[in-house]
Amino acid sequence: MSTASSSVVSDQFPAGLRVLVVDDDLTCLMILERMLRTCLYEVTKSNRAELALDMLRDKRNIFDIVISDVHMPDMDGFKLLEQVGLEMDLPVISKYPILVTLRRIFTSLNLNLLLNFDLVRSLICVIRAVMSADDSKHVVMKSVTHGACDYLIKPVRIEALKNIWQHVVRKKKNEWKEIEQSGSVDEGDRQQKPSEDVDYSSSANEGNWRSSKRRKDEEDEADDRDDRDDSSTLKKPQVVWSVELHQQFVAAVNQLGIDKAVPKKILELMNVPGLTRENVASHLQKYRLYLRRLSGVSQHPGNSFMSPQDASYGPLSSLNGLDLQTFAATGHIPAQSLATLQAAGLSRSTAKSGIPMPLVEQRNLFSFDNAKLRFGDGQPQHMNNGKQMNLLHGIPTNMEPKQLVNLHHSAQSLGGMNMQVSPHGGHNGQSSSLLMQMSQPQARGQILNETAGGQVARLPTSTGQPILSNGIAGGVLTRSGIGENGRAGYNQVPQTSSMLNFPLNHAAELPGNSFPLGSTPGISALPAKGGFHEDANSDIKGSAGFIASYDIFNDLQQHKPNGWELQNVGVGLTFDASQHSNSLRSNIDVAPSVLINQSYSSGQRNGQNGNASVTGKAIFSVGEGTEHRNNGQNVGHHMNNLLGDNSMRIKTERVPDTSFQPALFPQHFGQEDLMSALLKQQQDGIGPAENEFDFDGYPLDNIPV
Amino acid sequence: MDRNHPQHQVLYMRRSLFDQGYIDREQFIQLEELQDDANPNFAEEIVTLFYTDSARLIQNIEQILVNKPIDFARLDDILHQFKGSSSSIGAKKVKEACTQLREYCCAENAEGCMRTLQVVKQEYAVLKRKLETYFQMVRQVG
Numbered sequence: 048m049s050t051a052s053s054s055v056v057s058d059q060f061p062a063g064l065r066v067l068v069v070d071d072d073l074t075c076l077m078i079l080e081r082m083l084r085t086c087l088y089e090v091t092k093s094n095r096a097e098l099a100l101d102m103l104r105d106k107r108n109i110f111d112i113v114i115s116d117v118h119m120p121d122m123d124g125f126k127l128l129e130q131v132g133l134e135m136d137l138p139v140i141s142k143y144p145i146l147v148t149l150r151r152i153f154t155s156l157n158l159n160l161l162l163n164f165d166l167v168r169s170l171i172c173v174i175r176a177v178m179s180a181d182d183s184k185h186v187v188m189k190s191v192t193h194g195a196c197d198y199l200i201k202p203v204r205i206e207a208l209k210n211i212w213q214h215v216v217r218k219k220k221n222e223w224k225e226i227e228q229s230g231s232v233d234e235g236d237r238q239q240k241p242s243e244d245v246d247y248s249s250s251a252n253e254g255n256w257r258s259s260k261r262r263k264d265e266e267d268e269a270d271d272r273d274d275r276d277d278s279s280t281l282k283k284p285q286v287v288w289s290v291e292l293h294q295q296f297v298a299a300v301n302q303l304g305i306d307k308a309v310p311k312k313i314l315e316l317m318n319v320p321g322l323t324r325e326n327v328a329s330h331l332q333k334y335r336l337y338l339r340r341l342s343g344v345s346q347h348p349g350n351s352f353m354s355p356q357d358a359s360y361g362p363l364s365s366l367n368g369l370d371l372q373t374f375a376a377t378g379h380i381p382a383q384s385l386a387t388l389q390a391a392g393l394s395r396s397t398a399k400s401g402i403p404m405p406l407v408e409q410r411n412l413f414s415f416d417n418a419k420l421r422f423g424d425g426q427p428q429h430m431n432n433g434k435q436m437n438l439l440h441g442i443p444t445n446m447e448p449k450q451l452v453n454l455h456h457s458a459q460s461l462g463g464m465n466m467q468v469s470p471h472g473g474h475n476g477q478s479s480s481l482l483m484q485m486s487q488p489q490a491r492g493q494i495l496n497e498t499a500g501g502q503v504a505r506l507p508t509s510t511g512q513p514i515l516s517n518g519i520a521g522g523v524l525t526r527s528g529i530g531e532n533g534r535a536g537y538n539q540v541p542q543t544s545s546m547l548n549f550p551l552n553h554a555a556e557l558p559g560n561s562f563p564l565g566s567t568p569g570i571s572a573l574p575a576k577g578g579f580h581e582d583a584n585s586d587i588k589g590s591a592g593f594i595a596s597y598d599i600f601n602d603l604q605q606h607k608p609n610g611w612e613l614q615n616v617g618v619g620l621t622f623d624a625s626q627h628s629n630s631l632r633s634n635i636d637v638a639p640s641v642l643i644n645q646s647y648s649s650g651q652r653n654g655q656n657g658n659a660s661v662t663g664k665a666i667f668s669v670g671e672g673t674e675h676r677n678n679g680q681n682v683g684h685h686m687n688n689l690l691g692d693n694s695m696r697i698k699t700e701r702v703p704d705t706s707f708q709p710a711l712f713p714q715h716f717g718q719e720d721l722m723s724a725l726l727k728q729q730q731d732g733i734g735p736a737e738n739e740f741d742f743d744g745y746p747l748d749n750i751p752v
Numbered sequence: 753m754d755r756n757h758p759q760h761q762v763l764y765m766r767r768s769l770f771d772q773g774y775i776d777r778e779q780f781i782q783l784e785e786l787q788d789d790a791n792p793n794f795a796e797e798i799v800t801l802f803y804t805d806s807a808r809l810i811q812n813i814e815q816i817l818v819n820k821p822i823d824f825a826r827l828d829d830i831l832h833q834f835k836g837s838s839s840s841i842g843a844k845k846v847k848e849a850c851t852q853l854r855e856y857c858c859a860e861n862a863e864g865c866m867r868t869l870q871v872v873k874q875e876y877a878v879l880k881r882k883l884e885t886y887f888q889m890v891r892q893v894g
Contacts, residue, residue: 071833072805072833072836072837072840073801073805073837074798074801074802074805074806074837074840074841075836075837075840077797077798077801078783078786078798078840078841081786081791081794081798082782082786085786085788116836118829118832118833118836201836201839201840202779202782202836202839202840202842203840204782205782205785205786
């Protein structure tokens with residue numbers, strides 16, 4: 048790994064990137080080769096997947112990234128992905144957050160192989176020209192679930208290839224993070240740069256995937272760590288799990304039943320000389336993770352959303368009231384949008400809503416849900432969110448919607464957030480792992496920050512697509528907000544009226560609560576703000592503490608914050624207040640819009656904060672009760688705003704408020720645990736932000752302050 | 753400028769290939785941009801490779817359509833590849849015909865497949881002639 052890192056850092060990078068291209072079509076292979084060479088990469092090509100796999104297994108070959116076609120006669124791209132995933136720790140593996148999780152698990156399990164291939168950074172799945180939309184979606188989804196970190200659509204454009212190195216960088220960054228757990232400003236900077244690059248690259252790819260990539264990266268990082276740790280012990284005679292051997296293994300497992308399959312029995316059934324129980328046990332573990340990953344993808348049942356959320360919300364006391372409302376709102380949503388969302392997340396079409404929400408959108412939705420959760424939970428959620436955010440940031444430069452989702456998941460795992468996660472459904476299983484991974488990144492502080500930067504950038508791209516979904520989500524949020532609004536302040540949220548269409552629909556679905564928000568569109572937000580202010584006051588108390596932290600964050604993560612700030616500018620005051628979810632309190636004044644911002648900002652901040660969060664958490668908890676409520680409301684508002692397009696930008700702008708970020712930072716610094724909590728919160732917040740703001744806000748963040 | 757100037761003729765022919773829809777402009781320009789001093793004839797080499805490789809694919813398609821019952825799954829695999837490589841060189845009309853053939857394949861419409869295969873082969877042959885002429889002119893211009 049170190050070698051790879053150093054190479055990445057070199058001045059010539061990405062020139063010399065070692066790329067393995069696999070495509071059975073000679074014409075495509077030759078064009079790809081030529082394009083890659085034009086990018087000054089070192090290219091190795093193979094027109095047979097089996098040969099490519101052999102090359103990957105050969106220790107003498109070192110690749111940074113693998114680009115493989117999906118359709119190949121001797122072994123389709125998915126099998127190759129699967130093999131690579133099982134045998135090697137290729138960064139490439141998955142785009143989808145869920146996948147990412149799985150991937151991490153994979154990596155840790157495949158330590159031996161990983162060691163051999165630790166330089167293999169990424170596996171890109173080249174998807175042939177899309178025949179039909181459904182087809183392509185299906186293929187992309189499958190690629191992701193099988194561990195692809197990105198996908199290219201044929202005919203491949205050189206512009207897309209010029210950016211593939213980002214995957215390597217991300218992977219390396221993750222590694223660095225792992226290595227340098229102390230968060231240094233420098234690292235943050237590095238990461239941010241990559242993330243920005245990532246954004247650019249995404250051109251060819253969908254923004255969504257990138258986020259997942261980030262996650263993946265994070266996971267990868269985690270995996271890498273594991274690998275390293277294990278490396279000492281793992282250097283035993285390796286068992287190469289060939290396709291045949293693996294199939295024997297699968298046959299044995301199927302015969303026994305996945306639940307009852309134990310290494311000893313599998314070994315007996317396989318009856319392969321030289322194979323030890325340990326070999327089988329290790330492979331079984333990987334295989335289970337793999338299955339979990341797959342199932343996670345497919346299962347995104349709405350149930351999780353509903354039930355999980357409820358559970359989490361229930362716990363929240365004062366906030367609970369709000370939460371409940373939110374939940375109710377969500378519940379409504381679930382029926383309609385949730386299902387769709389989930390479906391979308393799965394990439395399945397949303398039969399229910401008919402809303403053609405892209406994966407991204409789904410993700411967004413999820414994010415929103417999280418936001419709601421956050422709100423409901425109030426402070427607790429924030430905490431969680433914050434953690435998630437951090438994780439996301441750290442992990443992946445790519446943090447796209449998917450990532451967000453993951454974050455959410457993580458958030459959920461943390462606390463009330465869990466609820467949200469569950470909605471994601473199958474993701475949960477993975478998400479838990481993701482969370483785990485995420486947490487690791489947090490420890491890395493620096494890493495997180497870096498990733499956060501990257502994520503931000505990515506988010507923006509994704510945002511475009513997500514907007515619709517955002518709108519929806521917004522609607523949902525609003526609903527929650529409305530419930531909260533009971534307080535009155537919420538009404539302001541509605542300002543987003545432009546978004547109204549979406550929200551309204553949702554609202555209809557949602558209980559009356561949210562609808563009040565609908566009225567909110569009025570933006571009247573100001574009055575609401577008053578209400579918020581009250582809350583804010585309490586929040587403010589907490590804020591003070593945050594402020595200190597913010598400063599820190601700013602320094603560290605200025606990038607992100609900046610972006611947000613810029614965006615915020617438009618929003619103006621409100622945003623600032625909101626952004627600081629910590630700041631939420633103060634933000635609360637600004638409230639509605641702020642909420643969104645907050646979440647975003649927190650997300651960003653979290654990334655930065657990672658560390659700060661700890662202190663912040665404490666603070667949050669204090670003010671959280673009120674603040675959260677506000678936040679919830681704010682979120683709703685934000686959502687609305689987002690829906691309105693204009694509003695979205697505004698939100699972002701709000702986010703920019705440094706105050707939030709700073710707070711987060713301090714927290715990060717404080718304690719890892721806190722950070723993790725914060726990260727979760729942030730993540731949650733980010734999720735929403737991504738949906739709405741992502742594009743605008745994130746980019747800005749990266750840019751400048 | 754002299755309209756009969758060889759260089760002018762090359763440009764004119766290239767443009768007509770684009771304008772008449774035989775070649776996808778963007779993809780073809782990508783190929784041309786991949787040419788450098790070390791690979792001055794990359795576009796032509798790729799087109800040659802495409803025609804060598806796809807002749808085999810067309811043969812396979814014909815065989816599949818002759819053998820009953822028709823193995824539509826295998827046909828789809830081959831068509832997928834054919835479509836991928838023709839889009840890679842920007843063979844627009846060939847790709848479009850391929851897409852149509854694939855639709856018949858998916859519908860398991862043997863008669864439609866046979867008919868559309870003729871269209872594919874025709875477009876394939878027409879483009880081959882045109883490109884051969886074009887690259888010959890390019891080489892003359894140097």
